[in-house]
Amino acid sequence: MVAKFELTDNSVTVIIGTGAGGGTLANELAQKGVKVVALEAGGRYLPEDYINDEWESFGQLAWLDKRTTSGDWRVARDFSGLPAWIVKAVGGTTTHWAGASLRFQDHEWKALTNYGKVDGANLLDWPIDGAEMAPWYDLAEEKLGVTRTGGREGLPGNNNYKVLEKGALAVGYKEVHTGRMAINSANRDNRLACQQTGFCFQGCKWGAKWSAAYTEIPNGEATGNLEVRERVHVAKILHDDAGKVTGVTYFDADGKEQTQMARIVCVAGNSIESPRLLLNSASEMFPDGLANSSGQVGRNYMRHVTGSVYGVFDKPVKMWRGTTMAGIVQDEARLDPSRGFVGGYELETLSLGLPFMAAFLDPGGWGREFTTALDSYENMAGMWIVGEDMPQETNRVTVNKDQPDQFGLPSPNVNFSDHPNDVAMRNHAYAQGTAIYTAVGATRVFPTPPYPSTHNLGTNRMSEDPAKGVVNKWGQTHDIANLFISDGSQFTTGASENPTLTIVALAIRQADHIASELAAGNI
Amino acid sequence: MTKHENRGLSRRQLLSHSIAAGAAFMVGAGFVAAPDAAWATEVVALQPETMATLVQMARDIYPHDHVPTEFYVIAVKGYDTAETAAEIEAGVAALNGAAQGMGHANYLAMGWERDRVDVLRGMEQSAFFQKIRGGLVTGLYNQKAVWPLFGYEGESFSKGGYIDRGFNDIAWL
Numbered sequence: 001m002v003a004k005f006e007l008t009d010n011s012v013t014v015i016i017g018t019g020a021g022g023g024t025l026a027n028e029l030a031q032k033g034v035k036v037v038a039l040e041a042g043g044r045y046l047p048e049d050y051i052n053d054e055w056e057s058f059g060q061l062a063w064l065d066k067r068t069t070s071g072d073w074r075v076a077r078d079f080s081g082l083p084a085w086i087v088k089a090v091g092g093t094t095t096h097w098a099g100a101s102l103r104f105q106d107h108e109w110k111a112l113t114n115y116g117k118v119d120g121a122n123l124l125d126w127p128i129d130g131a132e133m134a135p136w137y138d139l140a141e142e143k144l145g146v147t148r149t150g151g152r153e154g155l156p157g158n159n160n161y162k163v164l165e166k167g168a169l170a171v172g173y174k175e176v177h178t179g180r181m182a183i184n185s186a187n188r189d190n191r192l193a194c195q196q197t198g199f200c201f202q203g204c205k206w207g208a209k210w211s212a213a214y215t216e217i218p219n220g221e222a223t224g225n226l227e228v229r230e231r232v233h234v235a236k237i238l239h240d241d242a243g244k245v246t247g248v249t250y251f252d253a254d255g256k257e258q259t260q261m262a263r264i265v266c267v268a269g270n271s272i273e274s275p276r277l278l279l280n281s282a283s284e285m286f287p288d289g290l291a292n293s294s295g296q297v298g299r300n301y302m303r304h305v306t307g308s309v310y311g312v313f314d315k316p317v318k319m320w321r322g323t324t325m326a327g328i329v330q331d332e333a334r335l336d337p338s339r340g341f342v343g344g345y346e347l348e349t350l351s352l353g354l355p356f357m358a359a360f361l362d363p364g365g366w367g368r369e370f371t372t373a374l375d376s377y378e379n380m381a382g383m384w385i386v387g388e389d390m391p392q393e394t395n396r397v398t399v400n401k402d403q404p405d406q407f408g409l410p411s412p413n414v415n416f417s418d419h420p421n422d423v424a425m426r427n428h429a430y431a432q433g434t435a436i437y438t439a440v441g442a443t444r445v446f447p448t449p450p451y452p453s454t455h456n457l458g459t460n461r462m463s464e465d466p467a468k469g470v471v472n473k474w475g476q477t478h479d480i481a482n483l484f485i486s487d488g489s490q491f492t493t494g495a496s497e498n499p500t501l502t503i504v505a506l507a508i509r510q511a512d513h514i515a516s517e518l519a520a521g522n523i
Numbered sequence: 524m525t526k527h528e529n530r531g532l533s534r535r536q537l538l539s540h541s542i543a544a545g546a547a548f549m550v551g552a553g554f555v556a557a558p559d560a561a562w563a564t565e566v567v568a569l570q571p572e573t574m575a576t577l578v579q580m581a582r583d584i585y586p587h588d589h590v591p592t593e594f595y596v597i598a599v600k601g602y603d604t605a606e607t608a609a610e611i612e613a614g615v616a617a618l619n620g621a622a623q624g625m626g627h628a629n630y631l632a633m634g635w636e637r638d639r640v641d642v643l644r645g646m647e648q649s650a651f652f653q654k655i656r657g658g659l660v661t662g663l664y665n666q667k668a669v670w671p672l673f674g675y676e677g678e679s680f681s682k683g684g685y686i687d688r689g690f691n692d693i694a695w696l
Contacts, residue, residue: 052678055665158685159693166696197684205680315695320675322690354675358664366584366656367640374664375587378674440696 010261019092021487022268023212027220028511042088050203078363091213098325102497121390158322167436175330196322271456291477305387311437345387598662614651
């Protein structure tokens with residue numbers, strides 16, 4: 001029985017966003033008997049609705065509201081209105097994600113301690129560590145059905161993986177396998193095993209990949225404690241004279257302004273929308289935005305050191321067949337400053353269809369240098385770089401007061417420039433990726449620039465010291481006890497792993513904390 | 524690949540009033556066609572010569588020798604409207620002006636691709652060039668009929684994915 005709560009019900013917990021963080025938190029709280037209203041800007045799409053066509057799917061799922069960009073990253077030039085490729089739908093970007101589910105390495109929780117001060121970087125240790133997170137990672141891996149954990153088999157390797165594996169072993173890498181993936185390698189949880197269909201980024205039509213859209217959300221709704229309101233856009237978080245949040249205002253599906261009262265508000269709109277909402281909620285009492293006494297709201301935006309390497313061979317690979325992220329090389333994820341940078345990176349297979357390859361291989365490129373690359377599309381293999389980037393105070397999300405969105409709300413600007421450590425890491429990864437493909441006979445290699453960000457992190461970061469971050473170790477804002485951050489914007493640093501598993505683990509842990517604090521009457 | 528001979532004009536209509544206009548295109552009153560009438564397109568707002576130049580420009584920006592010209596025609600056909608005609612005519616006039624500056628009669632009269640590419644490089648930053656180039660990224664490469672020419676298979680869900688159809692069939696490694 002799906003719940004329905006009154007707008008005036010001030011006993012509910014309001015969660016803004018239903019992705020990896022918000023969707024997980026909503027279900028976990030509902031399972032514990034907490035009444036939840038989840039507000040989602042997008043519509044509800046299920047496997048039967050997903051479209052296995054890159055541009056059509058992009059039109060269906062991508063967050064395309066007004067956004068601007070600045071800084072020296074190439075995305076600001078090539079895709080100036082699209083800083084991020086993330087999803088507006090129930091389930092959020094868990095619809096689009098590739099499924100890679102890696103735990104942070106222990107040293108990555110303490111970047112400042114282990115890397116030391118880095119000029120221009122705003123490094124900080126997380127107030128939690130690997131030992132604290134281990135049981136929550138266990139629960140997250142079980143929830144997502146991560147392969148190569150909990151006794152689950154790995155996925156079989158496709159053609160793209162086989163090329164990566166052979167090249168990686170040839171250059172001496174040891175940690176090469178088909179990944180720890182939230183994609184079923186056997187039927188599980190009433191969902192099928194992977195059918196090697198491709199189009200993981202467009203939503204899995206078999207439901208083999210974990211997505212909050214068809215797991216957490218319906219499971220939460222089945223408890224009778226969760227109401228999901230779709231196509232509603234939150235405009236502002238409200239507070240009282242005591243500085244406690246009291247609810248939110250939002251534009252409903254008909255564009256009408258509504259106010260939902262709340263006992264607790266949890267923000268999980270991702271690292272662009274979450275700080276934007278706090279900034280847009282500025283008031284007389286909080287002129288710099290909610291929970292922003294540190295001045296860190298919106299700052300330290302991270303997007304991982306990314307980039308791709310595509311290799312062309314003299315025979316077909318057909319990289320689009322099968323799992324998009326079909327395997328990984330982990331050897332470079334270690335901490336080893338002798339390489340000329342701190343932090344590490346993963347190399348993971350990736351493929352794009354012909355339409356997206358044309359758009360992303362060398363944005364703006366043309367002429368025969370470009371078209372001869374596409375002529376060899378069938379003979380290409382591809383990999384993606386995921387490395388730890390340095391948090392910088394000047395890489396930040398701000399709001400454009402003079403450039404409103406469709407609701408009249410100030411739109412977000414994303415300013416980003418690479419840190420020298422990021423550049424050194426990317427160049428190292430390009431060279432290693434090139435070596436891998438060359439070792440198996442690549443005749444031409446393309447070090448491809450980063451796409452619009454899919455890993456958006458850090459803009460409401462977690463800190464022990466309230467002066468250095470926005471939330472404490474529970475994701476609770478330092479300034480306002482009943483306001484929580486529940487998405488990747490909590491990340492103090494980004495580590496070298498794809499972030500979803502950690503976002504889910506943090507959300508399970510946060511739900512446990514919120515439920516016990518509610519029961520104890522502390523919030 | 525079937526020939527799209529009926530796009531706007533029948534082959535017979537075309538041959539009955541065809542006017543030769545050089546090697547690459549036949550340009551007649553209200554239409555542009557391949558010299559062998561393999562494809563033809565009617566123009567409604569643009570001058571036929573303008574459409575022919577636009578098609579050649581599209582080929583020169585994204586040259587794929589194994590992709591028939593009809594797909595480039597489809598990719599730029601959307602500019603043949605009353606709303607866009609003035610901007611396109613002005614852009615093509617600038618293109619021809621640049622060609623004339625290099626001693627040629629017009630862009631289409633330049634026989635070597637490298638000379639035409641020189642002209643395009645000279646106007647690469649212009650709004651006109653960027654509009655045409657940007658439009659081609661989807662206009663050309665998002666045509667499903669073009670995909671097989673690059674070996675790309677598109678969706679596989681309707682066939683049950685590749686689990687039993689070669690997801691790991693690489694044999695040359």
